[in-house]
Amino acid sequence: MSATTEEVPPAAYTPTARTVPTRSRERASYDRGLVHSILDEAYVCHLGFVRDGVPVVLPTLFGRVGERLYVHGSTGSRPLRATGDGTKAPGLPVCLTVTHVDGLVLARSAFHHSLNYRSVVVHGTAHRVTDPEELRTALDALVDHVVPGRSADSRPANAKELAATAVIRLDLDEVSAKVRTGGPNDDPEDAALPHWTGVVPLRGGYGTPVPADDLDPSVPLPDYLAAL
Template identity: 50%
Template sequence: MSVVMEPTDRTRIRRGRNRAVAERTDLLALLTDALVAHLGVTVGDHPVVLPTAFAVDVDGPDEGGTLYVHGSVAARWLRSSAGTTVCVTVTELDGLVAGRSAFHHSMNYRSAVVIGQARVVEDEAERQHALDLIVDHMLPGRSATLRPSTRKELAATAVLAVPLAEASMKARAGDPVDEPEDVTAGIWGGHVPVRRVLGAPVPAQDNLPGLDVPDDVRDRAC
């Protein structure tokens, strides 16, 4: 059964409503596919937007599930965002759209906006779970192959949780939308697909001799 995202005043799409995506499954698919999120916070008297690794737990403790990001406990942006409303955006570029006029050049994309009150994860079990999710988001299955985090590493790392209750998504695909007279003028229009390509794994220079690329890394690169 499909689940439709109910917009709020903060997530209602007012411009380009024809590109709004209502299905929650499409939002979750984008959050699964994308690797980088941008977190917008207010630090002191000015806004800051930071790129960050992230992961999603659809069954997380927050309303609608939980989006996790992590950072250093010393990071000012992380301390400043606790208990405040933050904005997380995720975008995947799918194509470059060549219109028949400058005005109608565009991009094919999928983008999401998540707005919510951030909280610092204090529970040790949830924090470890979130960190494992972030590692596995980059390399599925990787966390199970790693040694446990040390107390020092955990003490230096903070996790921020944002509810997925308030979210919106837009998407564009396909050809340019040109004026009829520009089409009949014979100017070429179309789009250039863009896709992410992962290369073959490159071993670290200080690997011990004879180490093979593990399955989790090889599977991700294929």
């Protein structure tokens, strides 16, 4: 009913050979909203790339703007150097993975012990962001990923800082989520074993914000932090 010309992405990503798991396929999902929610809840991703023929996996900050992820680093860092100097370079094949562990699943049998979790795996080619406007958008997204609303309440990067910052972009295209929920799946013949069985939930949470040593005590705690 809308007259907008904006492209609305379909509700799910298209599975590919490498986003269909070989195990536990019933746990896989390509739902765009689920993928976004898992990504947005995470403070770090694990970024994998290949260097000298072997894998490297590093934890790193990231942010999301629609169907684009932005990963942050210094211009001197290894993966960012490998992305070259923008769209002219072929880009860096990466795999970006995010995982939340929600519970410990204790079965009667050692074999059926498990974790409840939500994960997202993104395959693709990362490119260095060189457009100044996109770089500013990406940096805001990285700060707002840590605390939503924070980029508007901090000093924006100056020219020197922008020059020292490299950001790479990874499009959300070849993406899957995997989710395990619920209790243990013990074999029926183990039902009479005497062991306690069930799930221990894991809870994330925030402690009381700790002001910096040099913070003027008259500066109040902002609403977006008090609400955490």
